[in-house]
Every structure is written in structure tokens, then in C-alpha cells.
Amino acid sequence: MNIYLVGGAVRDSLLNLPVCDRDWVVVGSNAATMVAHGFRPVGKDFPVFLHPESGEEYALARTERKTAKGYTGFSFHAGEEVTLEQDLMRRDLTINAMAQDEHGNIIDPFGGQQDLANGILRHVSPAFAEDxxxxxxxxxxxxxxxxxxxxxxxxxxxxxxxxxxxxxxxxxxxxxxxxxxxxxxxxxxxxxxxxxxxxxxxxLPEIDALFGVPQRADYHPEIDCGIHTLMTLQCAADMGLSLPERYAALLHDLGKARTPSEILPKHHGHDLNGIEPVRAVNSRLKTPKACAELAELVCRWHIRLHSLEQLKSSTVLKILQQTDALRRPERFQTALNVCVADARGRLNFEHAAYPQREQWLALLAAANRIDAAAIAAQCQAEGKPQQIAQKIDQARLQQIAACRRTLFGV
The missing domain is CATH 1.10.110.30 (Hydrophobic Seed Protein)
Incomplete structure (x- = not known):
């Protein structure tokens, strides 16, 4: 029985990157022998075992055969006669088809080390096409x-x-x-x-449809809507944003594929036109709720969030209410983070200032500065409970107006 470290652990160690998970292949053994050595079987489709002490996965060397379309249509064979090279041959890429023995020697039958050095992703065999x-x-x-x-x-x-x-x-x-x-x-x-x-x-046909769609060169020097989407996504990554924020960055401009630039060069209405395709993507991918909600929120509101200085105080309050920012300020802040990425995801605007983020947060803080409980108590004492919501809105509006005067001098 010979045991080899395989796959990502070998690849990342050669790249001098942290190794998070270690997988092992066992050659020349069988299930009964593994169990006799204290390994616990866990594999359903093929023999995989957990080490009795480390808990790491040890799989018997195996071959596979395509039996049906899709990624589940395979049959596997694990036997003592299966060699290490046969096991490595079934893997996807050369950089993932290397092994290391107990002495630290690298077994590399398909040139993975050379591809690592050259920065190339190359399939191991034609079997790549089966999955x-x-x-x-x-x-x-x-x-x-x-x-x-x-x-x-x-x-x-x-x-x-x-x-x-x-x-x-x-x-x-x-x-x-x-x-x-x-x-x-x-x-x-x-x-x-x-x-x-x-x-x-x-x-993702909704994303694919953005490529080749032009937009105004004065605001978008990169011109192509698809390129802008890629730049926004990359900016979100460079900012270290979360998965919901990066997903929202990817989907934020889907409406531009529905607002032809030769008719509407500024893509007016692409925010509202994007809601349906965002929902279609969310539904088709069964996107987790946090990602789905933020993607739709950003798509619907990013143009208005960009245009803060032109908005009236009453409009600011409505947006804070309709985005649920008063109850969920953390989510509103993530939407603003995506807006930063959107504004900077343009050619020559990669480091542009985006004061709207801090301005919106200041206005939100101002709106939340009122004592809603005191206002409600006063209305109750005056026998006018039906006025509670109106009075709270009036108080918030006053705070927002005062904050806008500080921010914009109006």
C-alpha cells in the first residue's frame, strides 16, 4: 500500500501558497484493508475514507468512465491494480494532476510543474470533455x-x-x-x-447580452456595457467586497441590454428595466436570499443613489424608506459599496472619488437621530395615534434637510 498527497495541496505548495486542505490517494489497497487500519468509510460513489487521527480524506486510486451526459453520468472503478498515473489521468488540469510521495518527491506525468511555471491551464486528457x-x-x-x-x-x-x-x-x-x-x-x-x-x-445569457452594447463615451470611455460590468466586478474584488456585493456588481446593469443606445444613448430606465432579468438570474441559479436581494436592490436604485445632490429632501427620505435603509442600514451600506465599484468601474475612473457614499450614510444617520418613541408617546397623549407615522416622517425630514444644508449648502 502506497500513499500519495495529491491535487490542490501539491499545486499550492509548489506555488508557495497556503495549503488549506490535503487529499490523499492510496494505491495497492482495498476497502477491507483500509477499514482494518482504522479508516472510516464515507464515500458513496467511490471508496473514500477518513483518517482515524487527522480526519483527512484518503481515496483509493480509481478510474472512471462516462455513462451519461452531465457531471453525474460516471461510473468508477477502484481496485488494487489501479496505478497512480491512471488515477491522476482522470483529473481535470495538469496543475491538479500531480502527486507527492512520503519523501517529498513530485510525481508529474502530465507536465503540471511546467504549466504552473508558465501560468497555463491545460487539460490532462480528452476525458476533460466528459464533465x-x-x-x-x-x-x-x-x-x-x-x-x-x-x-x-x-x-x-x-x-x-x-x-x-x-x-x-x-x-x-x-x-x-x-x-x-x-x-x-x-x-x-x-x-x-x-x-x-x-x-x-x-x-448567464443576461450578462452575455451586455457585450457589444455601446454607451456614451463621455461618461463611459470603455464604451462597451459588458466591459464596464467586468470592470465593476473587478473593482468590487479589489475593494475586498463580500459575495453579495460582488454578485450585485455583476448584475447591476442588466437593464442596459434592454435600452438600445441608438435610441436612448444614456440608457435611461436601465435601472427599472434590469429588475426582470435580475430576478430571472436569481430564480434560475436559486441564488441565496442575501445575494438575490442585494442584486435587485442595487439594480433598482443605483442611478438614484449616484444622483444624490440633485434629490430633494423628501425624495431622500422616500429612498431611505423604500430601500429599507432605516431598518437595515448594514444592507444599505453594502449597496453603496457596490455603487462605489460601479462609479470606478470605468476607464480612467478607477480611482475616482465617490462622496455620495459618505453623504448617504450621513443622511441616514440624521434620519435615525430622531426620538421616534417620544414622538409616538406624545401623539398618544394628545389622542392622535393616527398621526404617529406622519410626525415621525416630518421629524426625519427636518433632520435630513438640515444635514443636506451642511453637505451641499442648500
Whole structure:
């Protein structure tokens, strides 16, 4: 029985990156022997065991065979005769198909170390095409490491999409990989690769539709709506924003695909026109509630949030109420963070000031500075409980107006 460290742990150690999880492959053994050594079986589809002390996963070396379309259509064979190279051959990318023995020697039958050195993502074998999830994983690795995709691998992914493999992906798995990719250092790379191979058109057609849609060059020197979306997403990542914020950045301008620039060069109404496609994406991907809510909130309100100085005090109060900012100030602040990324996600505006964020927070603080309980008690004492809401609004409006005079001198 020989045991090897495999996969991501080997890859990341060679890149001098922290190793979070360690996976092991056992060659020349069987399930009975593993159990006899105290390993606890946990695998359903193939033999995987937990180490009795470390709790790390140890899998018997195995081969796999495609039996149906999609990422679940596989049968596996694990036996004492399966070699380490056979096990590594079934893996997706060369950089993930390396092993390390107990003496620290690297076993690299497919050139993973060279591809690591050159920053290339390359498939191990034609079997890559049998699992459409690998398209998403490759795009995610590009977002993590900033690597480029080998030409033959991109060609293979295009063939997979054309063959309908991407259509077989289920929503949960798409969201799982998308969410991970969005949280990587260069999430725009993930979207760019999915678009290049054609998978974006299948998985996120609402995003794909933005590319090639022009907008006013004076405000958007990058011109293309799709490029602006990528820049906004990358800015959100550079700011260290959370997953809901990055997801909202990705979806914030979906309405621009519905407001043709030759008719409406400023894309007037793209905020409201974007609500339906945002909801469609949320529904199709079964997006978690926090992400779905923030994406719709930002899409609906980002234009108004940008335009604060032109708004009346009464309008400011209505927006604070309709965005639920008075009850959920933390969520409102995350929406403002996305607005910062949106404003800076433009060519030559990457470091632009965005005073609206702090101004909105100051106005929100002013609106919350009133003593609502005291106002309610006074109305009750006067026998006018029906006026409570009106009086609270009046008090908030006064605070907002005073704050606006301080901020803008009006």
C-alpha cells in the first residue's frame, strides 16, 4: 500500500501558497484493508475514507468512465491494480494532476510543474470533455491564479458547449462554482473565459447580452456595457467586497441590454428595466436570499443613489424608506459599496472619488437621530395615534434637510 498527497495541496505548495486542505490517494489497497487500519468509510460513489487521527480524506486510486451526459453520468472503478498515473489521468488540469510521495518527491506525468511555471491551464486528457463542471472549475482557477488557457483546452471547451454539455449543468452546481469564482482575486477572468468558450451565453445569457452594447463615451470611455460590468466586478474584488456585493456588481446593469443606445444613448430606465432579468438570474441559479436581494436592490436604485445632490429632501427620505435603509442600514451600506465599484468601474475612473457614499450614510444617520418613541408617546397623549407615522416622517425630514444644508449648502 502506497500513499500519495495529491491535487490542490501539491499545486499550492509548489506555488508557495497556503495549503488549506490535503487529499490523499492510496494505491495497492482495498476497502477491507483500509477499514482494518482504522479508516472510516464515507464515500458513496467511490471508496473514500477518513483518517482515524487527522480526519483527512484518503481515496483509493480509481478510474472512471462516462455513462451519461452531465457531471453525474460516471461510473468508477477502484481496485488494487489501479496505478497512480491512471488515477491522476482522470483529473481535470495538469496543475491538479500531480502527486507527492512520503519523501517529498513530485510525481508529474502530465507536465503540471511546467504549466504552473508558465501560468497555463491545460487539460490532462480528452476525458476533460466528459464533465461540464470542469469548464466552470477552469474559469474559477483562472480567476484565482490569473493563468491563461491553453489554446487546445479552449478549443475543447468550445466543442463541449456546442455539444450541449453546458446545458446539462444543474443550478446548484453552477451557483457553487460561480460563487467561488466571484470571491477569487480576478473574478473578471472567470466571466471572460466563460464568454470566450460560449458557456456564458448558456449559463448567464443576461450578462452575455451586455457585450457589444455601446454607451456614451463621455461618461463611459470603455464604451462597451459588458466591459464596464467586468470592470465593476473587478473593482468590487479589489475593494475586498463580500459575495453579495460582488454578485450585485455583476448584475447591476442588466437593464442596459434592454435600452438600445441608438435610441436612448444614456440608457435611461436601465435601472427599472434590469429588475426582470435580475430576478430571472436569481430564480434560475436559486441564488441565496442575501445575494438575490442585494442584486435587485442595487439594480433598482443605483442611478438614484449616484444622483444624490440633485434629490430633494423628501425624495431622500422616500429612498431611505423604500430601500429599507432605516431598518437595515448594514444592507444599505453594502449597496453603496457596490455603487462605489460601479462609479470606478470605468476607464480612467478607477480611482475616482465617490462622496455620495459618505453623504448617504450621513443622511441616514440624521434620519435615525430622531426620538421616534417620544414622538409616538406624545401623539398618544394628545389622542392622535393616527398621526404617529406622519410626525415621525416630518421629524426625519427636518433632520435630513438640515444635514443636506451642511453637505451641499442648500
Amino acid at each position: 461540464p463542471v470542469r469548464i466552470l472549475r477552469l474559469a474559477r482557477f483562472a480567476a484565482r491564479y490569473g493563468f491563461t488557457v491553453a489554446g487546445e483546452t479552449m478549443d475543447l471547451m468550445k466543442q463541449m458547449v456546442a455539444a450541449g454539455e453546458a446545458d446539462a449543468l444543474v443550478a446548484e452546481r453552477v451557483w457553487q462554482e460561480l460563487a467561488k469564482g466571484l470571491m477569487e482575486r480576478r473574478p473578471r477572468y472567470m466571466i471572460e473565459i466563460l464568454r470566450e468558450c460560449g458557456a456564458l451565453r448558456v449559463l
